[in-house]
Amino acid sequence: MPQLHARDYERMLDIVVAVLESENPGELRHLIAEHLLDALDCGTVIFARLPAGDDRAGHVEGWAPRRLGGDAMTDMVQRRIRQRHPLIPYLAVGERVPVTMNQLCGDSRWHNSRWRSEAHRDYGTTDQLALPMPAENGALRAISLGRDGAFTEHDLAFATRIQPLLATADRHVRELHRLREAVAATAPGVDPGVDLGAGAGAGRLAVAQSHGLTPRELTVLGLLSEGITAHGIGRRLTISPHTVNRHLEKIYRKLGTNNRVSTVLLAKQAGIVP
Structure with missing residues (x-):
């Protein structure tokens, strides 16, 4: 695995500080997405919630850049579900290692796929990197990053190192939401x-x-x-x-x-x- 640099760890620390200092759980996934957008030089970052079975429902829990809009992101996720995006079966069998779509599909299949052509048309991205996240209530979850240009071995190393941190931050967000709901109930x-x-x-x-x-x-x-x-x-x-x-x-x-x-x-x- 490629050696990470001091700047990589600084970016990880920036995310930790941003999460711990934020006072609004509803914005935390957007905040993390914005940091990942910068850290990995991406065009899009999406927290996606995907169906584990035949249910075709899916939605986004956070994204960057924010100007893309939640409705557009949700429509895109649901379209990828209908198109049987390769990330879904990858997550469904319990895989948790960060992976690029080139690795999942092979260069030729990915390059000629509808998934890639639509992402290029809509967002200007040509490669995708997925970070599996903890499943919740039977739903599959992942952070999908899009970039114009291939993700490198160094990017995969960074994603692998930061994945446990992001999973912990995600649990932190869920606990804050749960606490707020308990407060509201009483x-x-x-x-x-x-x-x-x-x-x-x-x-x-x-x-x-x-x-x-x-x-x-x-x-x-x-x-x-x-x-x-x-x-x-x-x-x-x-x-x-x-x-x-x-x-x-x-x-x-x-x-x-x-x-x-x-x-x-x-x-x-x-x-x-x-």
Whole structure:
């Protein structure tokens, strides 16, 4: 595998920082897509959700550049499903290694395919690189990157190294969405899609920010309030128990507590968690 450079790791770190500093889960996949667009010099980046069976439904969860529009991206994904894009059977058999379409199809088949000609016509891209992502509720998921020109072995090495990071960020996004939905279910006036700092309507989410809690710390606190251990939180978020404990130490300091029981009790009394 080709050697990665210092700049490659700087770009990975940029994505980590962007994810942890973002206060709006609804924008995180778009944010990651924009960073990948720049890091790999792409024309398009799409978080795609694909059917595992005969169901032809599919949609996008994030994309870049944003000007392409969600409706157009969803239409394109559904068209690729009808056209039996080679990525779908690749994901369906459990493959998780980043791959280019040239590798999947062979140069000749890909070059003469409808998938490539339409991508070139609509977006100016001639090659695609797919990063499989964790499946969810039976649906196959992947990040598809398009470029005018072939992806290199170095690009594949970068994709392989960053894939676990992106999977962890994806779980972080899902946990934040789940926490917001739980908050909304117990507080009907709260919109689960608002930013943490959106003002009067943000309810518990604004309270969390007033205590200085980051989105990641709020996610950890929400799982803690459900009685999940540090090891369990680590497995859920794909981080080490040591990292979980560091988050807990920061939460204790910000809330002025010193143990889990008092922290959860205070968080519930303050309205930070349901």
